[in-house]
Amino acid sequence: MNSTNRIEKFIWVLSAVLIIAAWFAGRYIEEKSSLEHIKEKLSKSSLEHIKEKLSNYAEIKQSTPNSFLAFKKGLRNPIAFITKGEGIGYGGELSILVEVDTIAHVQSITLINQKETHSFLKKVLNKGFLDGYKKLNLKQFIDNYNFPDAVSGATYTSRGIHQAIMNAIIPIANTQFSIELKTLNERNFVFGLPEIVLILLYGIAFFLNFYKSKRTKLIRWFTILASIIFIGFVARKLLTLSQIGGFILGFWPNFYEFTFWYILLFGLILGIFVKGNNHYCDWVCPFGNTQELLGKIGNAKSPKLKFRNQLRWTQRFIALAAIVLGLIYRNPSKTSFEVFSGLFVFIGSDLLFIALALIIILSLFIKSPWCNYLCPVKPSINYIQKFREIFLKK
Amino acid sequence: MFPHSTILGPLFWIAMGLLYFFMFISARYWLKDFGITMNKRKWLLVAFYFIFINLTIGGAFTLIGEDEFRAGVYFLGIFGVISIILGVSLWRYLIASKKA
Numbered sequence: 349m350n351s352t353n354r355i356e357k358f359i360w361v362l363s364a365v366l367i368i369a370a371w372f373a374g375r376y377i378e379e380k381s382s383l384e385h386i387k388e389k390l391s392k393s394s395l396e397h398i399k400e401k402l403s404n405y406a407e408i409k410q411s412t413p414n415s416f417l418a419f420k421k422g423l424r425n426p427i428a429f430i431t432k433g434e435g436i437g438y439g440g441e442l443s444i445l446v447e448v449d450t451i452a453h454v455q456s457i458t459l460i461n462q463k464e465t466h467s468f469l470k471k472v473l474n475k476g477f478l479d480g481y482k483k484l485n486l487k488q489f490i491d492n493y494n495f496p497d498a499v500s501g502a503t504y505t506s507r508g509i510h511q512a513i514m515n516a517i518i519p520i521a522n523t524q525f526s527i528e529l530k531t532l533n534e535r536n537f538v539f540g541l542p543e544i545v546l547i548l549l550y551g552i553a554f555f556l557n558f559y560k561s562k563r564t565k566l567i568r569w570f571t572i573l574a575s576i577i578f579i580g581f582v583a584r585k586l587l588t589l590s591q592i593g594g595f596i597l598g599f600w601p602n603f604y605e606f607t608f609w610y611i612l613l614f615g616l617i618l619g620i621f622v623k624g625n626n627h628y629c630d631w632v633c634p635f636g637n638t639q640e641l642l643g644k645i646g647n648a649k650s651p652k653l654k655f656r657n658q659l660r661w662t663q664r665f666i667a668l669a670a671i672v673l674g675l676i677y678r679n680p681s682k683t684s685f686e687v688f689s690g691l692f693v694f695i696g697s698d699l700l701f702i703a704l705a706l707i708i709i710l711s712l713f714i715k716s717p718w719c720n721y722l723c724p725v726k727p728s729i730n731y732i733q734k735f736r737e738i739f740l741k742k
Numbered sequence: 743m744f745p746h747s748t749i750l751g752p753l754f755w756i757a758m759g760l761l762y763f764f765m766f767i768s769a770r771y772w773l774k775d776f777g778i779t780m781n782k783r784k785w786l787l788v789a790f791y792f793i794f795i796n797l798t799i800g801g802a803f804t805l806i807g808e809d810e811f812r813a814g815v816y817f818l819g820i821f822g823v824i825s826i827i828l829g830v831s832l833w834r835y836l837i838a839s840k841k842a
């Protein structure tokens with residue numbers, strides 16, 4: 349047993365070293381927002397008029413770190429202004445290039461950098477979200493204009509794109525066209541039913557940690573249903589590997605808009621450091637609770653596998669590989685492979701839906717198959733629990 | 743179904759009808775052999791489940807047959823999974839009385 353603990357401690361330390369190394373490696377190879385990079389992005393744009401214009405531009409000069417002037421051959425005055433704006437989406441920072449002509453009309457919008465989950469971004473772009481901003485005069489951006497509504501099921505991505513467009517347009521409107529556009533107002537503090545249910549679930553988990561209750565079974569049913577309905581289907585907020593990667597990358601979003609995540613994180617860490625328990629997986633996670641509910645329906649059992657330990661370590665290594673690759677490519681959502689979005693948001697690829705169907709059916713007969721054998725979030729949280737076990741020994 | 747024959751179609755449906763008939767008749771004896779006591783409520787639930795299964799398979803393959811392959815597959819996937827969950831629930835309910 350002693351040598352097993354030493355091996356586990358060594359692997360824990362090695363994993364930490366790998367994550368730190370991946371962080372620095374990703375930073376080194378991360379593409380900078382250089383002029384060459386922007387020209388390359390513009391030349392690869394599928395918009396024909398952009399390509400045509402590029403051939404007309406004699407040169408593009410950088411005027412500020414985030415804005416560029418495009419000149420036609422022989423002309424001294426610029427014929428277009430290209431500005432870069434940044435916003436915070438679901439997976440992290442996203443950057444947008446906005447091209448504005450000399451009469452203050454938006455000519456094109458190009459997404460140059462993003463860390464969003466592919467299916468969510470695809471949904472937003474397919475709904476023509478960006479088209480709602482094109483051909484607008486900058487004067488129309490003054491506050492009472494009806495901007496495109498956020499795409500249902502991809503709210504954070506829509507808001508992030510909107511924020512990036514506004515951040516691109518506001519400086520150019522103010523400096524080049526003397527159009528006074530106000531900076532985006534800070535959003536109001538978001539605290540509603542999902543946040544209340546989350547606090548309640550954590551509260552119950554902590555309460556049952558310290559006090560035994562005769563009604564534990566009834567309380568458990570209540571927490572399962574509350575989690576699935578309010579956290580899963582209503583709020584549609586689950587902890588994913590892309591968020592864990594985002595936190596490691598330093599993407600700590602605005603507390604007011606993302607209150608839910610801060611409560612989730614706080615409750616999780618508190619549970620780990622108080623009693624070493626993973627309250628998120630045990631009580632809050634709607635997908636875990638869905639599997640538990642299905643397990644109760646089908647009388648699921650834990651299979652007695654000889655290679656159970658090997659499966660557990662495989663799950664951990666896959667999670668570690670996904671985190672490391674996400675850090676190297678500076679895009680954790682690309683290596684995230686959870687199937688939750690198929691069930692609660694009905695968004696995903698065909699492969700995701702097939703995997704989800706198989707997991708749901710298996711959950712009837714095997715106890716929490718996703719949680720115990722595939723989920724990358726559980727080993728990530730177990731990693732933090734191990735920190736407590738190794739370094740904060742009781 | 744059988745474009746080059748006028749007799750195979752009707753024969754197929756006669757065979758399907760016979761299959762359904764034997765299924766209904768033998769269900770009662772099969773459940774009895776399994777030791778499951780049935781009552782009107784349970785028979786009603788079995789009947790509803792049977793209709794649900796038929797609608798699922800019929801609906802999915804109708805969509806596929808009408809050149810809506812993707813819709814048919816998604817229909818089968820979603821309602822197929824629901825059918826399996828409902829089937830397991832129904833089975834657990836039926837055998838619960840057997841244990842009692």
